[in-house]
Amino acid sequence: GAVVSQHPSRVICKSGTSVKIECRSLDFQATTMFWYRQFPKQSLMLMATSNEGSKATYEQGVEKDKFLINHASLTLSTLTVTSAHPEDSSFYICSARVRGGAGEQFFGPGTRLTVL
């Protein structure tokens, strides 16, 4: 149980295009999902917290107009990187908190974004 999926696992795009990444909780309901980015050999940095049915809360320094987050249901959150640039290339990981659980987060397999 407690499986989180991400799609796509890997994407390569041209500079200036937009990329959408999906995060799904497969066998549980998640009122809260989180989006992280990870640069090579570094730890995870929280980008934003996504609550179902409400606006996402962004961490300081993260542009909300560039990283659009939608949490339309209890099992799906999407991150759209708009007008991507090479510096946006990174590993993006989502996680989901079990509804009514003990605060444990379960993580997706990650999405490798490369912007040419």
Added chain:
Amino acid sequence: KQEVTQIPAALSVPEGENLVLNCSFTDSAIYNLQWFRQDPGKGLTSLLLIQSSQREQTSGRLNASLDKSSGRSTLYIAASQPGDSATYLCAVLDYGGATNKLIFGTGTLLAVQP
């Protein structure tokens, strides 16, 4: 501001050896602490979660302890195997509810030599 540090940054041991990974955090007001494993280019796998009221959790060859007052946690791996090679991350969930954010440590890269 909560800060989480892991020592050592990298560790190489021969197969079969027992080992300890360390995690320290600056603010003891935490809700829980989690240990994760991350393989290269992959997401995170949750290993153990310790609630703030608990002192340890065990799963198979893994044992995690928590000393909240001193801001420390350890992950003990018994009889290490080459398949244990990965980066191990600890993370604390700040208590208070306002942020509900996991704060990650810097990670320990473990290599178990066959």
